[in-house]
Amino acid sequence: MNSELMPFEPAELAFIGVYLLSLLVVGWLGLRAKKDDSMSDFYLGGKGVGLFVLVLTLYATQYSGNSMFGYTGNAYRIGYAWLMCVHFMTAVVVFYLLLAPRLHFLSKREGFITPTDYLEHRFGSPSMNLVATLLMLVAVGNYLVAQMMAMGRALQGLMPQVPESAYIYGVILLALIIVVYETLGGFRAVAWTDVIQGLILLVGLFLLLGMACYYVGSPAAATGKLLASSPADVAKVLPPDAQRCREWLSYVVVVGLGAALYPQAIQRIYAARSAATLRRSLAVMAFLPMTVCITTVLVGVIGAAYEPGLKAAESDKILTVICRQIQQQSLFGRWLVVVLFAAILAAVMSTADSVLLSISSMLTKDLYGRFARPNASNTELALVGKISSWATIGLAVLLAVRLRDTTLMQVLDRKFDLLVQLAPAFILSLRWKRLRVGPTLAGLIAGVALAVTLAACGYGKIGGVHAGIFGLAANFAIAVFGSTLYERESPPHAVCS
Amino acid sequence: MHSPKDRGEEKALSWPLWITYLILLAVGVPWYWPEGSTTLWFGLPAWAVTAMVASAAISLLTAVALWHPWPGESDSQGEEEDQTP
Numbered sequence: 001m002n003s004e005l006m007p008f009e010p011a012e013l014a015f016i017g018v019y020l021l022s023l024l025v026v027g028w029l030g031l032r033a034k035k036d037d038s039m040s041d042f043y044l045g046g047k048g049v050g051l052f053v054l055v056l057t058l059y060a061t062q063y064s065g066n067s068m069f070g071y072t073g074n075a076y077r078i079g080y081a082w083l084m085c086v087h088f089m090t091a092v093v094v095f096y097l098l099l100a101p102r103l104h105f106l107s108k109r110e111g112f113i114t115p116t117d118y119l120e121h122r123f124g125s126p127s128m129n130l131v132a133t134l135l136m137l138v139a140v141g142n143y144l145v146a147q148m149m150a151m152g153r154a155l156q157g158l159m160p161q162v163p164e165s166a167y168i169y170g171v172i173l174l175a176l177i178i179v180v181y182e183t184l185g186g187f188r189a190v191a192w193t194d195v196i197q198g199l200i201l202l203v204g205l206f207l208l209l210g211m212a213c214y215y216v217g218s219p220a221a222a223t224g225k226l227l228a229s230s231p232a233d234v235a236k237v238l239p240p241d242a243q244r245c246r247e248w249l250s251y252v253v254v255v256g257l258g259a260a261l262y263p264q265a266i267q268r269i270y271a272a273r274s275a276a277t278l279r280r281s282l283a284v285m286a287f288l289p290m291t292v293c294i295t296t297v298l299v300g301v302i303g304a305a306y307e308p309g310l311k312a313a314e315s316d317k318i319l320t321v322i323c324r325q326i327q328q329q330s331l332f333g334r335w336l337v338v339v340l341f342a343a344i345l346a347a348v349m350s351t352a353d354s355v356l357l358s359i360s361s362m363l364t365k366d367l368y369g370r371f372a373r374p375n376a377s378n379t380e381l382a383l384v385g386k387i388s389s390w391a392t393i394g395l396a397v398l399l400a401v402r403l404r405d406t407t408l409m410q411v412l413d414r415k416f417d418l419l420v421q422l423a424p425a426f427i428l429s430l431r432w433k434r435l436r437v438g439p440t441l442a443g444l445i446a447g448v449a450l451a452v453t454l455a456a457c458g459y460g461k462i463g464g465v466h467a468g469i470f471g472l473a474a475n476f477a478i479a480v481f482g483s484t485l486y487e488r489e490s491p492p493h494a495v496c497s
Numbered sequence: 498m499h500s501p502k503d504r505g506e507e508k509a510l511s512w513p514l515w516i517t518y519l520i521l522l523a524v525g526v527p528w529y530w531p532e533g534s535t536t537l538w539f540g541l542p543a544w545a546v547t548a549m550v551a552s553a554a555i556s557l558l559t560a561v562a563l564w565h566p567w568p569g570e571s572d573s574q575g576e577e578e579d580q581t582p
Contacts, residue, residue: 080545086552087525094518094559101567220540227535239530239544248526275570279563286559294549 004160005320005337006327012338019200019342020174023181023349026192030185037382039113042186043361044271047108049191054272054281056198057191060350061264062092062285063201063292064143065150068344071293073316075300079226079236082297084248089289091256095427096282099260100269102430104278107270115266115426116366122429123437126370131444132425133366136263139415140355144392147352148175148400154344164404171400174345178353179393183386187271190353197346202291204343207336208319209295211326212302215333219298222305229308236304247464254466257423258416264358266426319344356393363388414455417468421447424479432483439482447475514562518555525551 035041049057075082103118110121116133148171155170156163181189213219226233240248259265272278303318310318323340326333364385369376421444429435451471454460460467527544536543
């Protein structure tokens, strides 16, 4: 079976070109809307983001290229059991209930810009600031490289005649577009392009499911076909075994908590115009996992029934296989795939731009501004921010080009194992005044060490449970018991409200 | 005594809410379905339909929990127009 798209015609390429140019125009509009040279204006849009923009920027940022290719691929491999993705993506919004109300209130009162600003306010510890910042940079840094690789692969599929050139020049071109509109308009440009990207993604997903049902087969027909096939295919329809159910619960905790603690997600909590805006945005967000997750699972299952035979990592190409089938049907099908391709680019670029802006803010404010030049002026920090964006994207492009022949880095799977270790420092500290910095930092380091060691020794999951969960249990125990013991020695350092 | 503004966060963090979440999650994760069950609803596996319905219920519950104002939230906030170009 052919897993490459048919080459796009000039008119179809022009459509993609117009879409990419529109992002630059939005960047320029973001520049015109700039109110001042403050970091709050550049990195958080002056904290004036309204409901419509906030919903779509949260949506477009939360779902990446991995959601499109990875989720369809997983559903292709394990069948309906991948519906666990609906639960863990809904869990992200549920865990915001523990985090968002107080963090938003404090961010308005204290003028937070980066996630570490909250830790500084709560613990006042340079060591905690440094460890947490480095952890977040590592976790989202490789995520950025993964998005760059996904961009290259998307363009590679478009020009199968010259795959290497398409990958390299594709990564460079798209990275350049992202960094230009981000440098021009900062958060406003990122959030406003997320609006375009989120809408294209939403439309693209509905088209994808509709086209797959019409041209390939309905989910009901696919289920019947799988039940009549080999035992391996029948297993994709049967209830999952005990180990898979444990994995399901583990995903709910590790991804639910980890994605709620993405630095770019925390910054959107800060950027909301008001608590009411944030609250309503999250209420809408609670329903959006059903659009991406259910759609991609059903498409993966349809692929498993009608396009069997893709093995292991190859199965991540099932989305492209289905798109090629649709392309071959009619002129209408060809154009639908063009829109879908734009949706895939939108998913990847909207995540990459938000991650890039978040990394730039942490490098500038948390490392340069806090440790290297504490007395730096706003103008100097703004310049450093822009230089760090270009340096970060340059490094990400270089790594994406160098790693182009590898499968999507396994370390990507580890990012949630790392991010989830921040839960006591961010969530428990908001709710428990007696939590102390020493035990929290010790727990964080121990949790990261345990999760990384287990994963490095080949125990990424034990009995279906992620290494990060074991790390979090140790982390939580050290933070709570340590704080309880410290309590007898002296009163807590800071207030949490 | 809590002010009316604190009630929203109380609602979001109340034990009944989190117990309901746990019950819905326990219903959604298909641990209790008999091994080899091939029951179909609307052409899809019954356990998969149950998982999707439980997820929809969790979304609805979350939206309801977010209905109440949070601490420090004024009634006039959040009604301004978006800054979308």
